[in-house]
Amino acid sequence: MQIHSSIAELRAALKHRGxxxxxxxxxNLHAGHIAxxxxxxxxxxxxxxxxxxxxxQFGPNDDFDRYPRTFVADCDKxxxxxxDLLFAPAETDLYPEPQQYHVDPPEIQNQLDGEFRPGxxxxxxxxxxxxxxxxxxxxxxxxxKDYQQLMVLRNMxxxxxxxxxxxxxxxxxxxxxxxxxxxxxYLSAAERAEAPRLYRLLGRISEAVRYGERDFxxxxxxxxxxxxxxxxxxxxxxxxxxxxxxxxxxxxxxPLVVLAASRLGxxxxxxxxxxxxxGGR
Numbered sequence: 001m002q003i004h005s006s007i008a009e010l011r012a013a014l015k016h017r018g019x020x021x022x023x024x025x026x027x028n029l030h031a032g033h034i035a036x037x038x039x040x041x042x043x044x045x046x047x048x049x050x051x052x053x054x055x056x057q058f059g060p061n062d063d064f065d066r067y068p069r070t071f072v073a074d075c076d077k078x079x080x081x082x083x084d085l086l087f088a089p090a091e092t093d094l095y096p097e098p099q100q101y102h103v104d105p106p107e108i109q110n111q112l113d114g115e116f117r118p119g120x121x122x123x124x125x126x127x128x129x130x131x132x133x134x135x136x137x138x139x140x141x142x143x144x145k146d147y148q149q150l151m152v153l154r155n156m157x158x159x160x161x162x163x164x165x166x167x168x169x170x171x172x173x174x175x176x177x178x179x180x181x182x183x184x185x186y187l188s189a190a191e192r193a194e195a196p197r198l199y200r201l202l203g204r205i206s207e208a209v210r211y212g213e214r215d216f217x218x219x220x221x222x223x224x225x226x227x228x229x230x231x232x233x234x235x236x237x238x239x240x241x242x243x244x245x246x247x248x249x250x251x252x253x254x255p256l257v258v259l260a261a262s263r264l265g266x267x268x269x270x271x272x273x274x275x276x277x278x279g280g281r
Contacts, residue, residue: 001079003086007134010087014135017084018045022137024128027051028068028182029077032172036141037081039169043139049078050087050131052094056102057123068182087135094130102126105152108245113148113261113270116235121152128153132164140164145171145179147259147272151245171271173199179271186267195264197230201237202273205258209239209275216248219258227262234262242274 004010014020021044023036040047051074058064071088078086103125108114114121132140140157142150154166172180177199178192187195201223208219216239223237241248242255259272 001075001083001086003075003088005087005089005093007089007093010085010134011136013085014046014048019139020044020046020048020135020137021139021141022048022050022131022135023141024050024052024131026053026067026182027074028070028185029074030172030180030182032143032145032169032180034077034081035172036143036169037078037083039167040139040141041082043141043165043167044137046084047082048085048087048135048137049083050135052087052089052127052131054123054127055091056099056126057120059117059119062117063183068185087131094127099126103129103156105156108148109152112236112238112240112245112259116261121149124149125152125156129156129160132157132162137164139167141167141169143171144168144274145181145271147257148245151243155244177203179269181269183267183269186265188265191265191267194230195267195269197227198232198260198262198269198271199273201226202258202260202271205237205239206273206275209256209258223260227260232262232264234260235268236261239275 002013004013021040023040025033037047037049053067055064102122105121105125109121142153144150150168157164157166174180176196178196205219205223213219220237220239224234227234237260239256239258240246242257248256256275257272258275261268261270
């Protein structure tokens with residue numbers, strides 16, 4: 001696997017590489033990331049991974065400084081997964097001058113996760129567009145665990161007419177259902193045992209909606225109450241449309257998704273379940 005930090009070197013290395021598939025990450029890779037790398041091979045002749053902890057998407061109270069950085073272990077995993085090139089720029093490589101031009105997503109950036117992380121999706125969209133311009137891929141893969149991020153980036157790519165296919169990878173889970181996340185390392189042993197409750201609750205909501213329940217507010221309120229009774233501090237539980245993450249209208253029967261974000265100890269966990277069947281086709 002080739003490793004590049006320079007934009008010019010990466011572009012030179014990508015010449016005549018055929019169809020390029022990119023998987024942007026912030027490192028501290030787990031099986032969910034590696035699944036995306038493996039899937040990327042089916043979409044492109046050349047697989048590029050990126051590792052960059054993007055300061056622009058962290059708020060003043062976020063964990064930028066303590067975000068896990070495991071570069072050597074990450075390189076070993078990427079090599080084993082058959083990744084062709086790794087772009088791992090320093091902050092001065094990607095932002096050689098203060099970033100004064102930004103991508104400003106629509107109002108959805110201030111809802112759900114955006115309500116609790118102001119500026120987060122602005123930072124995500126800006127760095128991803130910059131990475132797209134550097135790598136110039138034909139395909140980009142992102143995990144569905146970050147559902148709102150996937151929707152924002154998919155819609156950005158479409159509205160800016162970028163010649164890139166956005167592929168959403170299914171969430172990879174531990175045997176007990178917990179979605180794999182770089183932030184799971186913050187969980188204590190007792191918290192790790194409690195953490196799968198979030199996925200179980202989302203599954204129950206999905207089943208209720210599938211079988212005709214339409215009092216979404218009650219479902220959201222009851223789930224939040226159960227989490228909070230068990231030591232969580234919940235930001236939101238929400239049933240939304242898959243397409244734009246807006247609240248479903250009365251009588252609407254389109255594809256839905258239930259999303260949640262809640263803190264358990266030092267870890268802020270997010271998860272979602274797409275709703276299939278009646279009420280969520």
